[in-house]
Amino acid sequence: MSGADGMLWLVVPQGVDDPTRVSGGNVFDQRVREGLRDRGWQVRAVEVEPDPGTRLAEELSRVPTEAVVLVDGLVAMRAAGVIEAAAGRLRIVVLAHMVVGAFAGADARDIEGEARVLSCARRVIVPSEWVRSEFVERGRVAPERVVVAMPGSDDAPEARGTATGGALLCIGVVAPHKGQDTLVDALVQLGSRMPWTCTIAGSVAVDPGFAGRVAARAEGAGLSERITWAGVLTPIELDAEYARADLLVAPSRTESYGIAVAEALRRGVPVLASRVGGIPEAVRPGVAAVLVPPDRPDALSDALRRWIIDPTLRARLTDEARRTRTRRPRWSDTVDTIDATLAGLS
Incomplete structure (x- = not known):
C-alpha cells in the first residue's frame, strides 16, 4: 500500500483547528493531515473529545477491517479500552506527542x-529521540516499533531583531510545564535597569x-510595563513577534521537542532554553543556543544577563542562527517519515 491508493483514518482531538486552542500537538496533527493528503x-479525519468513550468505539466500528488508523496519543490514552479492542482488527498507529x-x-x-495503547499499537510515532528512549526505558513499547518523526518548520523571512538585543520572546501555553514562572522569576532577578522587554505568547x-499567579508576581515586582501577555496569536501576529525578536526563551520543565524553538531558529533567532527533554535535539544543527538547567531562575537570569551585556555573544549566536536556518528540518521531512511508516505497515 502507498499514499497514492491508501485510505487513512486520522483520529484527533475535537477542535484541532480551533485558533484559540493552539498547541504543539494540534499543529503536528494539522501538518500530518494536510501533508499526507498531498x-x-x-485521509478521513475523525474529531473526538479528549475523553471519547462510546463515540470513538462507534467511529472505529465503521472502519473496514485492516484499515490504517492513526490516533493522536491524547485521545488514545483516554480511550485505552476502545483502542485495545480495535487493535486486533485494525492497523493502529499512535501519534504520541508526549510522555x-x-x-x-x-x-x-x-x-x-498510555502504557496500554502503546503496547497494542503496530507503530508508535514520536517527535524526538528523547521520547523514544523514555518509552523504551519505561517498558512501554519495543524499540523496533517506535519511529521518530521530528517536527519541522516552514521557510520564513529572517528576523530583523533590535539593536540592543533586548527583545525577548516566550511562546507556549501558560502552564507549569512550560515554566513561565521560572522566566518571570529570572526577569525579577535581572532587574529593570537592563534594557529588555519580554513578550509571553500563549493561552492562559x-x-x-x-497564569494569574505568574502575572501577579511580575506586577508585584514592578515589571508589568516590561512584560506583554499577548495571549493566543494568529499566524500573522506570531510571524510579527518572531520578526522583531532578538532571543527566544523556552524555560520548560518538560518538553517533547520544542516547535517554537525550531520556528525561531528557522528565522535566525537564537534560543535560550532549558536543557530538558527533546530541546537539545530541536536546537541542532548548529550552536545558536544556550541551554541551562530547568527550574533554575538564577541560571536563566545569569544567561539573560550575559546575552544582554555581551554584544560579541549576541553576534556569534545570531550569526550562527542565520547561517544554519535553512538547514533546519522541514514539515515535508516529517510527513515523509510518517508516509513511509504507514505505507510499510504489515
Missing part, C-alpha cells in the same frame, strides 16, 4: 492508558490559576 492518502509520566502530577489513569485558559 501525498495521495485519502505523560514526565509531567509533574500526571494522572495515574492517563499513565496507565489551560491553568488560569497558574
